Amino acid sequence: MATSLPRRRRKMESAIEWLLAGAALAAILTTLGIAAVLVGESLPFFRSVSLWRFLTDTQWTPLFADPRFGIGVLLSGTATSSLVALAVAIPCGTALALFLSEFAVGPLRESVKPILELLAGVPTVVFGYFALDVVTPLLQKAWPALPGFNLLSAGLVMGVMIIPYVASLSEDALRAVPMSLREGAYALGATRLQAAWQVVFPAAFSGVAAAYVLGVSRAIGETMIVAIAAGQQPRLTLNPFEPAATVTTYIVQVAKGDVPHGSLGYRTIFAAALALFLLALTFNLAADWIRRRQRLRGRIS
Amino acid sequence: MTEPVATSNGQRMNGAAGHPSLKAETRGLSFFYGEKAALREVNLPVHERRATALIGPSGCGKSTLLRCFNRMHDLYPDHRYAGEIRLYPDDINLLAPETDPIEARLRIGMVFQKPNPFPKSVFENIAYGLRLRGLRDKTEIAERVERALHDAALWDEVKDRLEDSAYALSGGQQQRLCIARALATEPELLLFDEPTSALDPLATASIEALIGRLKSQVTALIVTHNLQQATRVAEFAAFMYLGELLEFGPTEALFNAPSQKRTEDYLAGRFG
Amino acid sequence: MTDRARLKARIQRAKQLERGFLLVAWLLLALLAAVFAGLFVSMLQTAWPRLQPDFFLSFASRRAAQAGILAAWVGTLVLMSITAAVAVPLGVAAGVYLEEYARQSRLTTLIEVNIANLAGVPSIVYGLLGLGLFARLLGFGASALTAGLTLGLLILPIVVVATREAIRTVPNAIREASYAVGATRWQTVWQQTLPAARAGILTGIIIGLSRAIGETAPIVTIGAVTFIAFLPPSPLSPNFPFISFDWVWSPFTALPIVTFDWTSRPNADFRANAAAAALTLTLMTAAMNGAASWLRYRLRRRQRW
Known part of the structure; x- marks a missing residue:
């Protein structure tokens, strides 16, 4: 025993x-x-469908009698909405991260964070509803010619959705910068802003860049906002004032409809998703690589 | 506006023959973290173009005192100063509410315990302080960077790698770079917070030699744990204990004939 | 003295820039708060006429005024229980393994890279995994089980990362004390480390579920139905063994699905329904996030090490 x-x-x-x-x-x-x-x-x-045609065709009409399969059309919608979103999320997210990590102390920080968490917690389908029902009508007051479905308002709302994400990941990177670097800058007579922007930010840049890259990956994968607010018409365009479908929009649209299992139309969504997955994978691995490299370098110095 | 920095190298004689003039002094300086007094009624003279060493057991307040001069405590919440730190010759109180802490830091340089170069090139590390002071002229910046590197005895080692990352330098080189960074701004007073405690003996020796040479140009205030270092580099020494300044005098006199029992015990290694 | 004046002017300029930045940051925060408030208020305004008890107690209907979200919120609860049943054991076990057992090896690195990558895979891609693997290949169809498995895998990285972080904050002294009295590694993990880390793990689980509850794209892709006029079969059965798992095979709908469906209808009558469903969903998510924040706050205050 x-x-x-x-x-x-x-x-x-x-x-x-x-x-x-x-x-x-x-x-x-x-x-x-x-x-x-x-x-x-x-x-x-x-x-x-040859890979060549998939990558170079300028039309995407897989369910037509004369089907064309140019993924570039959907990617142009993805790129445009993502660029609008990043143009909002990167500057705003960076500014908020600098504010939170270098200026806001104690109770102030604790009261600002919940605002970001609330925003981060809103389901994207709700954001999509918001883009279509609130933001687009507002924008139409400024540009009456703006169509009811457009990449601009989807992109803007998507940007707002990504801000908390970019801000909190960047803030983590900024906080990881050792206090001794800040003190070195302050001791030379730098203001908080100068130290934050000229010393802390460059020192944390790898981590901040990783946050940006993850933001990009978020933007290209976002589905509901664009599916609801950007329209579902495939269109080769980089103009945010137009409606256009993204890769994700197309997948939802087809999956929701009654395309028979095993048909070519059904398979297009997997081909489109494969393109999306590879794109996201590239950005994710890039972010991971940047972070790992930073960690290694941090250990040496 | 080639030199916006207020530098003053004028001697201010104050009577006592042979004694250099005062660069700064604390008058009844107390400092509090929250309710806790970390410094009590400190009166310390800092003589111009001389090195003054602050010695004492850990936790005695020597670093706290040093960081009062460039108002580093202002960066953290819950601090309070009482008394004055006067800076000569223009006789301003560094702790006065109308004195911006940034002004104190623009006029007073600091070298830290651990080398803390910025994640920039060797050149940009030194140029940064100049740019903060509004210098834009490229040739002037280059000249002053070179001069600072010469003064910090680093020029020969780095003249071919000015564009390399500062992190590529050795620990001792990094610390000399940090000294050069401070020197380039022509500080009226240079604070050293245990500048060699993170370095090996060889690097320590080279930093000490450097401080020795610098005394013709700058006034130095040095916190050190290393008593030999104090005797090697400083003309004056101040012994601190529990937040109070117990004894001040020429280093030799203080080490050879301390007037207080506690100083004697500390110097003899009976506590530390 | 003019030198000093110049110095002061320079400080003033630098500080002005700093004030400018702070102003921008505050405006930005105000703007974000305004966006959230605007979102909330506009939802509430549109939804107001529909916020009646029978909205929550009615099934779908072709007529907007009679349609309700009974099947949707019950479906969401069903989905969340399956999701939790998948993600919690798998995620916590994987987190424990990576933190307490795994040695630094290529396999470990591969797992870590995988988890980091999975966290960034677009949710719709998970939907296609669910469609291709669970719904078609394994033949689960468009059931609650398929959706729950899919969402479970989707939030797995969140649970793993939260578990690892929570375990990492447990001081080594606790483990050493346990080993010192003769406990095995698993006994130490089960009796000491996990209880000490439970608040952090729970926070991660809640955050993961609050993410899953709002996910729309993956379950749309799987083929969730929008129009359902019955509830899933009860988990309690009158006959032995008194428990039935028929409900996991049942077709389902969920709150994000009906929100999406009503939003994308051209008929304006359904806008109020969409807003009311969106509001319900937002409040559920906010409640979960609030619970997580509160837990984290309490955790930070209670922790003494």
Whole structure:
């Protein structure tokens, strides 16, 4: 008894370790599952539509009698709405991060953060409703010619949605800058703003850049806001004052409709999602790489 | 507006023959963190173009005192000063409400315990302080950067790598870069907060030699844990204990014939 | 003295710039608060006539004035329980493994990179995973189970990261004390580390669920129905074993789905319904986020190490 218990216990211990490791492997399995589903369903698609045509065609009309499959059309919508969103989110997010990490202390900081958290918690479908029903009518007062569906108001609201995200990740990076650097700048006679902008910000730039890149990945993957407010008409355009479909819009539109399983139309959404996934993957890995490199460099200096 | 920095190198004789004039002095200086008094009624003279060492056991308030001169405490909440720090020759009170802490920092330089170069090139590290003072002229900035690097005995080692990151330098070089950064701004008073405690003995020796040479140009106030260092670099020494200044005098006199029992015990290594 | 005057002028200019920045930052915060307030007020205004008890107790209907969100909020609750059942055990176990067991190896790095990447994968891509894998390949169809599994995987990275962070704040002294009295590694984890980290883990779980509750794109993609006039079968059954899992196979709808559906209808009558559903959803999310903030706040105050 005295000798058997530890052995049984040891067996239990290693069984538990394997179980836990299995849970951790779920992350890898999920990625593999995503890749398998997307590639598996896209392969038949790319057998009937060449990759070249997919990448270079200037029309996207997969459900027409004469189907054309130029993903660039959808990507142009994604790019335009994302650029508008980032033009809002990056400057505002950076300014707020600098404000929170370098100026706001104690109670002030604690009272500002909930505003950001509230915004970060709004479901995107609600933001989509807001863009269509509130922001677009407001913008139409300034530009009466603005169509009811447009990339501009979707992009602006998407930018507001991403601000808390960029701000909080950038703030983490700014706070990680050692106090000794700030003191060095203050001791030379810098104001808080000068120290923040000229010393702290450059020192945290890798982390801030990672936040930006993750913001980009958020913007290109955002679905509901554009699906509701930007219109669903594929259009090759970089003009935010026009309506246009994004990659995500198209997927929702088709999945919601009654496209028969196994048809070419059904498979286009997987091909489109594959393009989106690869794009997001690129940005995510870039952000991860930037952060890891920063951590390594931080250890040396 | 080539030199917006107020620098004053004029001697101010104050009677006592052979004694240099005063660059600064604290008068009844007390400092509080919240309710807790960290400094009590400190009266410390700082002689021009001499080095004054602040010594004493850890927690005695020597760093706190040093950081009063450039108002570093103002960066953190819950602090309070009482008394005055007068800066000569224009005889202003650095702690007066109408004195901007940034003015104090623009006129008084500081070198920290650990080297803290900015994540910029060697050149830009030194140019930064000049730019903060409104200098725009490129050739003048380049000249002053070079002069500061010469003064900090770093020029020969870095003249070919001015555009390299400051983090590529060794610890001792980084600390000399930080000294050069302060020197370039021609400070009226240079504060050193245990400048060699993070360095190896060789680097320490080179920094000490540097401080020794600098005394023809600057007034230095040095916090140090290292008593030998105080005797090597400082003409004057102040012994602090529990937030009070117990004894001040020429270094040699203070070390050889301390007038207070506590100073004697500390110097003999009976506590620390 | 003129030198000093010049110096002061320079300080004034630098400080003016600083005041300018602070003004911009405050305006920005005010603007964001205004956006949130505007969003909330406009929703409330539009939704007001529909905020009656029968809106919450009626099924969908072709007539806007009679349509309600009963099936939707019940569906959302069903979805959240399945999502939690997937994400909590998997996420906490993975977090424990990475923090307490895994050695620094290539596999560990790969897992970490994977989790970081999964956190950034667009949610609609998860929807296609659910559609391709759970709905079609495994044959679960457009059921609550498919949606719950999909959302569970979607918030897995959030739970893993929160678990790891919470575990990291538990001081080593607690572990060493446990080992010192002869506890095994798992006993230490189960009896000491996890209880000490539970508030942080719970916060992460709530934040993950509040993200899942508002997710629309993935469940639209799976093929959630918008028009449902019945509730899922009860989990309690009159016959042995008195518990039934039929509800996980049931078709479902959820609050974000009906919000989306009503928003995208051309018929303006449904706007009020859309706003009322959106408001309900926002309040549910805000309540969860509020709970998480409160937990975090309490955690910070209570922690003594």
